[in-house]
Amino acid sequence: MAKSNSKVFYKGHHHDFLVLAESSGQYEKYIHQQNDPKQANTIPISDVIAGQVKIFTTENGRGSEGVLHEASKFELENEFGKGKHVDEIVEHILKEGDLKSGGVNASRKSWSSTNDSHGAGFQS
DSSP states (O other): OOOOEEEEEEEOSSOEEEEEESOHHHHHHHHHHHTOTTTTTOSOHHHHBSSSOOOEEETTSOSSOSOEEEOOHHHHHHHHOTTOOHHHHHHHHHHHSEEEEEEEOTTOOOOOOSOSSOSTTOOO
């Protein structure tokens, strides 16, 4: 069965950004430990993020749906300021973003038929 990751969506001033979380459970644990001073930073970001630490945005730069591509350095600097390390930005997105569960499934193809009836007057 294909693994379904979760998205953490951050609505920015200029662009919207997403990071892929390993699971909603890991993300919730991370957020809970960030709010508890005794547990702060006990869960590393690498345990929360699915795969490599990457920040994504959509083709048009807004929303959490659609084709994702890796955010450019310019887009990140424009939103978060110059000199920020990717890990700092990811941490900000995790803390300030919203979880969108089950929205990413990279290994499953899904599509719908656009012309089941073949239109009016179709004869086979």
